[in-house]
Amino acid sequence: MLLKQVIVDAQVGDQPLRKQWQEEWTDHLSGQTMLAATRRGKWIVIPLEDGSRLVFHMGMTGQLRVLPTTEPIESHTHLILRLGDGTNQLRFRDIRRFGSVTVYQSEADLQSFFDESELGPEPFGLTPQYWQPRLAATGRNLKAILLDQRVVAGVGNIYADEILFEAKLHPTRPGKETSRSQIQRLCEAVEMVLTRAIEKRGSTIRNYVGGSGLAGGFQEEFNVYGRTGNPCLRCQAKIQQMRLAGRSTHFCPRCQKRKRASTSDQAQR
DNA sequence: ATAGGCGCCTGCTGGC
DNA sequence: TGCCAGCAGGCGCCTA
Numbered sequence: 001m002l003l004k005q006v007i008v009d010a011q012v013g014d015q016p017l018r019k020q021w022q023e024e025w026t027d028h029l030s031g032q033t034m035l036a037a038t039r040r041g042k043w044i045v046i047p048l049e050d051g052s053r054l055v056f057h058m059g060m061t062g063q064l065r066v067l068p069t070t071e072p073i074e075s076h077t078h079l080i081l082r083l084g085d086g087t088n089q090l091r092f093r094d095i096r097r098f099g100s101v102t103v104y105q106s107e108a109d110l111q112s113f114f115d116e117s118e119l120g121p122e123p124f125g126l127t128p129q130y131w132q133p134r135l136a137a138t139g140r141n142l143k144a145i146l147l148d149q150r151v152v153a154g155v156g157n158i159y160a161d162e163i164l165f166e167a168k169l170h171p172t173r174p175g176k177e178t179s180r181s182q183i184q185r186l187c188e189a190v191e192m193v194l195t196r197a198i199e200k201r202g203s204t205i206r207n208y209v210g211g212s213g214l215a216g217g218f219q220e221e222f223n224v225y226g227r228t229g230n231p232c233l234r235c236q237a238k239i240q241q242m243r244l245a246g247r248s249t250h251f252c253p254r255c256q257k258r259k260r261a262s263t264s265d266q267a268q269r
Numbered sequence: 270a271t272a273g274g275c276g277c278c279t280g281c282t283g284g285c
Numbered sequence: 286t287g288c289c290a291g292c293a294g295g296c297g298c299c300t301a
Contacts (some may be wrong), residue, residue: 246274
């Protein structure tokens, strides 16, 4: 839908997002062709034909949608790009304004931004060899580690909880107390959960929709997130909730053991 | 250096 | 029935 589309012009809303819109971006975007839609961590990257990059972050409530020009403009719409097909617009809407829109002049500029924020690797194809030293080096708990975009890019609160359930690891377990077999499970769970979530087009809690307006479906497969007090689908124990790393954290007290691994099962130093 | 805590922002929910 | 505190969380910033 977006591929090879020309941006006719850009219309920007009044309310500020996380990153301030630069006036020159409005002119810059006019006439540019969007070459693709890619992703890096939680950032959506649209390369433009002159080498610049249009970059979105959805924050909590961001929606990036292609809609017919005739569709009424909803409240909290912050950017409208008229498209060259004459009938559609790319619209960015974000109720809570935790999201952002940025234009980088080149791929190198975008890379500099990622470098400065120390953005970690993509969550796919990581090996236990990647995880082991990073876990062994810190006493931080696994929940905080998974949420840290410097360690791995793209994991948010929902998926951190689901990953830890899948890996049968307690969210409060310190990174350095993670055994070799536990690291293996964590490694597999990250890839498993995120792959499945993408297949299901993400998670719709209240009203999230994807680019084509479809709701996600992964929320139907939640094992722990939002299931506080309900029976674990694996062992029937009551799912518990706690505050961790400043976020609500959901886990099964029976499937996700808190106790330290036996000495013989410790990660190698 | 590291980690914890807070504020931003809006809409929904539950308790009184 | 209406009101309002509490909660949801990605991330930048501040502090200890």
